[in-house]
Amino acid sequence: MGYALREALSSLRRTGAGVLLSVGTIAMSLFILGIFLLVTFNLYGAVEQLRTRVEVEIFLKDGTTARQIAALKKRVAEMPEVQEVRYVTKEMAAEQFRTAFGENLLEAVPENPLPASLRIRLTEVHRSSEGAERVAKSVRKKPIVEEVAYGETWVRRLDQLILIFFAGDLVVGIAIASATLFVIANTIKLTVLARRESIEIMKLVGATDAFIRRPFFFEGLFQGFLGGLLAGIAIYLLHRIALLYLPHLVLIDGLYPALSLVAVGTLLGVVGSHKSLKRLLDSLG
Amino acid sequence: MVHLRHITVKKGRSFILEDVSFHIGRGEFAFLIGPSGAGKSTILRVIHLDEKPTSGQLVLEGRDAAAFPSREIPLWRRRIGVIFQDFKLLRDRNVMENVAFALRVTGARRGTIKRTTLKALSTVGISHKRSAMPEELSGGERQRVAIARALVHEPHLLLADQPTGDLDPESADEILALLTDLNHRGTAILMATHDARLVQGPHKILRIESGKLLPDQHT
């Protein structure tokens, strides 16, 4: 193992500029992948944020008894789509209205016109127009229910948006990932081919394939890791800068895309060098 | 030590070697001569286990080479040295490192590497140039370095593929003298060459033409 490490290091030293070039290439292509990851992660986070706002409101008729309300609340809470049910009294509704729109508006009318309601937060998987509609449908016909609302139009639009976003994201993601794979595999292949001569001589003098491989394992690991690290740092900084300019956007932690890049780089470095070396050794017989 | 029995090598439909049989004994010196494209290098590659014969039997030190498991192939290659017309030295390492390379990549210990390398360099008479880079050497000197590298595992057999092909007559004679000297110390040598001038002495001569060995060419 000592030999393999020393050989890997000395070969990196020997081919200094070449290594810089290939690490740079790997870093650059991972950086582009990183931008994609950053955008995806953040859009995904934003979508999730929006989805938590999908709420079903059941407005109750005036004069409904506490028992009837409790019974309905219990029924609704038992539905699989429902995460949480809150009872909002007429007074609480008025209070909320006041904080939202100011005192004066309500003082103008003689008695509190706002209905009591049950506000339903849906479970994560059901935060869509289908989920909301199912809950709405099951209670709409109840005698104590005045009306059910969940912002049908915007929830449906949100659903469409999410679908388009994920389809587009998938296509772009596959394209970028394949390009990254292609570039890195080729970069690593070039560094292996650059050592073709010495590999040929190793075989000539009776080095075993395992022995020939080991330094390349470390070289691939090193180049992939370093490329991933550079790209990761760049992405992390980019994220930090984005935070400065887009403070009102909920940006998720840039650490995850950055760490993914280090992992992907290292993995591709190791796998890439293994594969191209295997092909070369097979061709040398 | 090395027996070829009815060795045939086919590439597609054409025969590179056809029914080649001969044998090289311990400490023997044999020339392998024939025109370009006759199959000389192919024979050496077969013995070096770089080229698998299509048919026929290769027996190495009493064992059928076809029965060698693949992880034994490198071990066999350590027991035979090879040198080539183009030397095959690594340009980015000096003489000492080039020779030591053969030991390092076969897992030798550091102490052994230094000692054995210096000994091989002195055997071929190039110790004084041990820090030189290959491009600073003459062709003859480069071939000496290649020979030193081939010697570090103390081979029983040295395969030489036109070792003097790129050398001036004087250097060619020196290399042949060196090989003859090694042969006297017990290393068997199989040398492919075009150079009729060098083919002399009490050596076995194998003549090959279009992949076939011409009969009865012993002297």
Ligand SMILES: Nc1ncnc2c1ncn2[C@@H]1O[C@H](COP(=O)(O)OP(=O)(O)OP(=O)(O)O)[C@@H](O)[C@H]1O
């Ligand atoms: N991999 C291969 N595929 C097809 N044909 C090959 C292959 N290797 C060698 N040959 C052919 O086999 C023949 C013998 O080649 P070889 O290299 O053994 O000749 P040689 O006697 O060493 O020639 P030279 O003196 O020029 O070195 C040539 O005609 C060559 O074109």
Ligand SMILES: [Mg+2]
């Ligand atoms: Mg040849």
